Amino acid sequence: MIHPLTELYSVMNLLSPMRCICFTLLLVCVGAGTVQGQTDRLYPTEGEAVIGRTKSLGKNEIVMSVGGKDQTFTPSDVTRILFQGDPAELTRGRELVLEGQYQQAFDELKKIDVAKLSREMIKADAEFYLADVQGQLALSGQGDLGAATKNVIGFVQAHPDSWHFYAATRLLGDLAKAIGNYDKAAQFYGYLGKSPSRELQIESVYQIGMIKLLQNELDPALEALSKVAGLKPSSAGERRLQTFAKAGIAVITAKQGQGKEALDMVNDLIVQLNPTDTQAAAAIYNAQGASYQALGDDEGALLAYLHTQLSYSTHAAEHVEALKQLVELWNKVGKPDRAAQARGELQQRYPGLSG
Structure with missing residues (x-):
């Protein structure tokens, strides 16, 4: 079998010097296009996947460079991002999380050696999903609520501007509520109200209202829930x-x-x-x-x-x-x-x- 490079050199030898230069430039352009084609994929809650380079990830804004132009997204409007260089375990783990298959997701994600991942964005994503699945398992009674809370707090402290910030603080509210620490739960749910997403702002009011109900503070609970029920x-x-x-x-x-x-x-x-x-x-x-x-x-x-x-x-x-x-x-x-x-x-x- 002829090696591809040997075949390539044979073709170049048949070309005139000028055509050889042009052919070489063509190969460089094709190669560059291939490299640039290995980019990230952002999946919004509605519409097609957006393919480009992730420029920045923040708790209030994601910026993607698409065809040389920047596009911005609100994190709550994004279901997932697949990064160039993702290990297969992370790709499978993300999908399983979205399907609610938390034990299977954990089995995949725990195989990842985070220290060996190539990009900081990928490391942060892996750390979030690993903390997330352990939190979700604890909320289903299949894990330790305190340990799960510690893991999520560790993620937020390490990545305070993560695009997963509001998902993490919601999870902390859920965990605190399950533990029975209602004041702490209300504090965590309060962070949702600082999101640029109107839906998360409404959820913040709803969640705090439900915490008041659990505390048997019926009047403030009714006030909060009535605000949500009365919105258009x-x-x-x-x-x-x-x-x-x-x-x-x-x-x-x-x-x-x-x-x-x-x-x-x-x-x-x-x-x-x-x-x-x-x-x-x-x-x-x-x-x-x-x-x-x-x-x-x-x-x-x-x-x-x-x-x-x-x-x-x-x-x-x-x-x-x-x-x-x-x-x-x-x-x-x-x-x-x-x-x-x-x-x-x-x-x-x-x-x-x-x-």
Whole structure:
């Protein structure tokens, strides 16, 4: 077999000196184009992938050089960036994170030797996703909440202007909430309000409102959630936040002793429910359970929480809440064996969250 370089030199020998120079320049241009073609790919939440060179990554702005011109993106409008030089484990790990396959993602990402990665951008991305999956596993009861929190804080301290900053601070809020440190959770969620993204600003208000609800501070919780529910949404994400806020308002209404009004609210949400949004459905049926409890209807509450237990078990926080309520309700209706089953599922499936 003839080596490609040998064949190339043979071709050049057949050319005149001038044509040889031109041919050489052509090869240089083609080679340069090939190098430049090995660039980064940015995937926005809407539209086609953007191919170019990543000039800067910040928590409020990403700049890509595309065809010699700069394009800017808000990080919350970007799902992922594939960098030139990414190891295969990072590429697979990112995809698995987006699919919610956190254990498989962790199995891939932990193979990466971060110190050997070629670009600082790639190192930071690998560090984020590794901290992220460990946080998500802890939130599903399959990891240590304290250790996960330490990992995410370490990432934020090392990369305070990362394009993942707001995702990391949201995760810290979720972890603090799961631990029961509600003041710290509210502080972390407050950072979302500083984002240039209107949707994240709205989420900040919603999350802080839900923290107030967990603290049983019903009036400030209602004030915050009513702000979200009363906005004119400009995106599907904002409409989704409104649905969650309305479910939270129904729970507040139930806690205020207005079970019938709360149930009416929930039933309206069920009618409008997006069947593909299973997390919203879980939140709504848990709110229905709280509404029935406010009316003293234990059987109605059981059915509502059972709906979450059996149909929406992929959402850990809502599933855990339903199981905890079922443990109490089964005992109230005189079925301790069913209460023991619910408690067993809670302890076996969510060892880190069953307390």
